[in-house]
Amino acid sequence: MTMNRFALTLTTLILMGCGSDQDATEAFPSIDNTAEVMAFYETHADFFRAGSIDDLPEDLVWEDGADLPEVGSPNAKKGGTEYVRLADFPRTLRTVGPDSNGSFRPWILDSTSMALAHRHPDTLDYFPGLALRWAVDVDSKSVFVELDPKATWSDGVPITADDYRFTFWFFRTRYITAPWYNNWYESQYTGITKYSDHLISISIPELKPDTDSKVLELRPLPQHFYKEVGDDFLERYQWRFAPTTAAYILKDEDLKKGRSVRLTRDQNWWAADKKHWRYRFNVDNIHLLVIRDNAKVFEAFKRGDIDQFGLNLAEYWYEKLPETDPDVAAGYIERKWFFNERPRPPYGLWINTHQPLLNDQNIRLGIQHATNWQLVIDQFFRGDYSRLKTANDGYGRYSHPDIKAREFDIERAAAYFKAAGFNQRGPDGILQRADGTRLAFTVSSGYEALKDVLTILKEEAAKAGLEFRVEVLDATAGWKKVQEKQHDIHFSAFGYSLELYPRFWETFHSDNAYDKAFLDTGAINPDRKPKSQTNNLETLAIQQMDEWILQYRTESSSDEMVTLAHQMSELHHDYASFVPGFYSGFFRLGHWRWIRYPENFSYKHASGSQEYFVHWVDEAVKTETLEAKDSEKTFAVQLQIFDQHREAP
């Protein structure tokens, strides 16, 4: 008895010791926002509607994507642990709000969680996720969706129409401190109608060539989990892992602050046997190790501490892991090169036009001609990469067919700089104005791995009399700098998701440049302040662009949209505030041979091999390989090049 009591006390003590983190989250006063949400539904009754099944339009053409080919391979084996590198420890487990859009979020949201339906990575048609089937109704500008009644959250609670209604409330509240989401959910949708627990329709303001995508790519949120959303949302939900539709869940004890995160495959995942999903998410445990230093990641890969390593950089493909590398030659590490076709991340120099001097178009044009990207592509990337033409390449006919990035040309650069008053070279060869102002700008970047690109550009720009002060920051600090619009010129790119046509509002609309860019009279507001936390990295505010963007948003004919997109690209090109850099029309991978892939390796529109989680870990092969390594037994060399989707240069 005494013994038992002692044991009990001890356990309590230990529990108390462990529970300190939990206590921090429990310290918040409990809130129930159900009434607030209901009140919001009522005051916005035109948006949150209820309907009866009899009201359904009769001529609906239902689609269910059932005929689309499977994603993944039936040969895939479940099980095993995969070790993956994480560049930085997540700053939060929230998927929305400040600091949430980091390198960790794809693991719990973007790449793993389920939307109503997903684009097939080969055909771009939709295959079902949380939806059973869907239909577009042209008259009411709505998409009707029947939800899969089997769908549940990872905590077992069924997903119903109410979760979708709640999602709209959530993304429209100011609690989440995410203006982009506020704007998107207020302006891009006009209503949600609940017909039954598993039948909804969502309306959008204008029909689009891809009307269905805006609705089908919605991901619901668990209302029962977010019932405590309020003023302290950011702190309260900072380290809470939300019930998810994804195959992977995160347990509290698997979060080792600053060191690693482990995701576990949900054994009760509702979609485990669903077509298009059953051969994916094969690995039982994904162990994400925080390794910040790039050079160290490669060494970790060579040691076998992590299983796969992207070889996109020429340095790795040709120098560090060539065919002659002992592990490659022995067949322990396999290499793959896959050409894809998709929107290209716009790597280039984003010029902040709010900064003095950079607001001068002549200077921007000079910078365009003083930036030698071709040299970087030819000599640093060894000709593997191609020159980007605009900020929106890879969108098929929506991308401008004729615009070409301006080439490196010292004479023309000098002519433009001269027009801006920089007509004499100083003692160090950098151009100056008569009053001694030097032609020097800071080029910042969060890409530590690409810092050499900037030093090459710096050397070449000096020939044109332009000085680039290179500032290499770590990824988070670099992104913070541009989000606060503190930069002169920033070298960066956006990861574009797979969409039919490019977005312009985010990057080019004046609403995202300034608090109030123009006065009501249409004149430029002299007191305008740059707006932080937006993707308008150029602080670009042109009224003509604003008009076209709004037209583009409301346009339903795809031909008209193409015309508008081209016009906007031309205007953007003329404004010269973005120096297009490079894109890679492929991805390359090195992986240990126990990581297996389907026969075709990847998909036409995929951005990377891990994106669709079609690979698996073969534990038997792992044992065999590790033993072979000890006994110096070798396997056949594996180099596969998949160029069926290669773009003509």
Added chain:
Amino acid sequence: MFNFNPQTQKKLARFRKIKLGYYSFIVLSLMLALLSVAELLVNSRALVVQYEGALYFPTYTEFHPGTEFGLDYTYETNYRDLAAHFDQTDSSNWVLMPLVPYNPYENDATDSIMRPEAPNAARQHYLGTDTTSRDILARLVYGTRTALLFAFAFMVSVYMIGIVVGCAMGYFGGLFDLGFQRIIEIWSNIPFLYMVIIVFSVIPAEASIPARITLLLLVMVLFSWTSMTYYMRTETYKEKSRDYVAAARVIGASTQRIMFTHILPNVLSTLVTFMPFTIVSAIAAITALDFLGFGLPVPTPSLGELLKQGTANLRTAPWIVTAAFGTLVLILSLVTFIGEAIRESFDPKQFTLYR
């Protein structure tokens, strides 16, 4: 102030007798002399250009655009190409290039592909090139120069503060001593590395490279002067009770005079023995900071940056790490040898009456 009295001369003679330290001193001095005119030895600018009868000495002057030598561009002349051009055109013009005709910033890829290239005497890349085809020897020379300059400036500043504060504490004693000791204890507990990181994150990017280096120096000095005060304080305490100090005070010498003219020369031997080790730690610190990415801004050549590149390309380009590591070992060994020799020759125990 510091006349070489017979005792000092004796110490110097002893120092000369310690061969390892003495030769190290000569080698290091020679290195410093060469480094101070590094522009004449390692540079993409020519030493002398003879063009159309006129002589040009571009090393330390303003830049000469290509047009000045009949080339078709307005940016800085590429003197290596100019030399080749003169050779081909068979003119009487000529160019004299430095021993290593590269500056530490330019990319010079042999086959138009930037990658580390092994040492190649024919192309005058005597230590090879780094990942973006920059000459390693050039980067080493300029990086070492910055590190050494930095270390000397660091030592001088640290000692100035350390001596003044330490002497004052020892000489005045009492409450002043007590109070200052507490302040120093608190101050020396502020983590130095975090301060550097914090300060560096708030420097505006517009700051020029020399300004950034000065600021780094300032921060390092600000957090390193404390250790010196301990030695100075105790030494001064000891000397203060000697008769000659009392005599000086009786004559009516000022406090300042007693501290700096009478006491300081007598405690100097302690200081001198510490100097080389301070330099070693300063070089190590700046290299470490660079390695961590908090030191000199990209693309300034530095030992730390080269070491980092070297470790990142350990398998594929071992010559990078060898060069950087070799240089570091060489310099640190030289300074340490000198330090050992100084310590030995200046050791007061050799001459003390109490032996």
